[in-house]
Amino acid sequence: MDFSARLAPLLDADILRFLAGGLGLTLAVALGTIVLSLLGGTVLAIGRLSSFRPVSLAAAGYIETIRSLPSFLVLIYVYFAVYRAALDLGTLGAVVLGLTVYHSAKTAEVVRAGIQSIDRGQVEAARSLGLGFMQTLWSIVLPQAFRRMLPPLVSELILCIKNTSIGSIVGLNELLRRGTIVYQQYFNPIETLALIALVYWGLCFGLSVLARRLEATGAQQAERARLATQEI
């Protein structure tokens, strides 16, 4: 088949709309996952910082175990668990849950670093003004920590977008799966996969520029942090 015949389907409005729908689902899954992971990660981080040993050990155990497993395995495990438990979440819900289980553990470390970066004097001042523990955390520590957490959270979102592509393996109709449907129909895998790679690239590159802009003020701290950890 010649090149133009292989490229033509990718210029067809209906096919592009089909792929755009997949992109929408990819974005929805990634955003839903990162929001839920921020909630789960905050609970886990507070748990890990708790002075009550059983809670901090349980949180640390969860975080370290999940962080040491492939996201693919975690997703498959949760997907089957949801299926076996006869929970009616649908493929979309199961994938979001699976990715949330994975990304919560990683977001927890971002939140913990954010909380620990806040000067202890802030907590002492708030407590001496009569604020309770939860109130200090919620209205003094977390708002300040959140601003410092933003750049690494955007990086985590990039990773999350890349991981949504694994959802295609369990049949989630996101961008990559729709791409495979297209190229199996038109026998143009190279062209279709290249187009899809470019779409993912545009999304992730745009976000990485945003992350760098957010950390422009603390560029040196960011550079130092990059020496220590880089999530891949």
Add this chain to the structure above:
Amino acid sequence: MTGAQAWPSLSFLLEGFRLTIWLTFLCAACSLPLGAVVGIARSTPVLALRAAGTAYVEFFRNVPPLILLFFFYFGLPGVGVTVEGFTCGVIALTLYTAAFVAESVRAGIAAVDRGQVEAARSLGFGYLGALRYVVFPQAVAMVLPALGNITIGIVKNTALVATIGVADLMHQGEVLESRTFATFSTFTTVALFYLALIIPMSLGVNALDRRRRRMA
């Protein structure tokens, strides 16, 4: 699963485990030198090299590794080139991982004090000599924990090759699950295998990191 049945299953998973380790080793052996070259290219004053290095890093780290894998495995046969699944895994994960290695190496080189270069140059080292004997060794020592973390990332990402039928640990787990329907015991065992590999690596990285902090 009864005890008698469990042993053949374990040896079945163990075959996959060996392939996961071998795949990780090959990807690390390829992506560390490639990433070092790209990272050095990004640190040179030569504009063309810097641009090429930056383009490489910005492209490959912002694309899902699964797509790279599909591109080589399902894409290339479309133009008449067939590459074996295992080789596709090595190529795709190497290209992806090298982008992160390059970022670490570049950050390490940037963190070496400029005075070191000036001292080396005034002692008669050329640009490459200063890089080779003075800057690069210090940069690598500084980013060793980061490179360790990246290697852990390789182990985790190798699980993706199961999607193209390479018989790694993840794939063996999926096959075993579909034969026995022992979903939880199978995937929990698979998870334990991954933990047995990754937790010692993490402890090693933490030890390296503590040493680096003491030196800094």
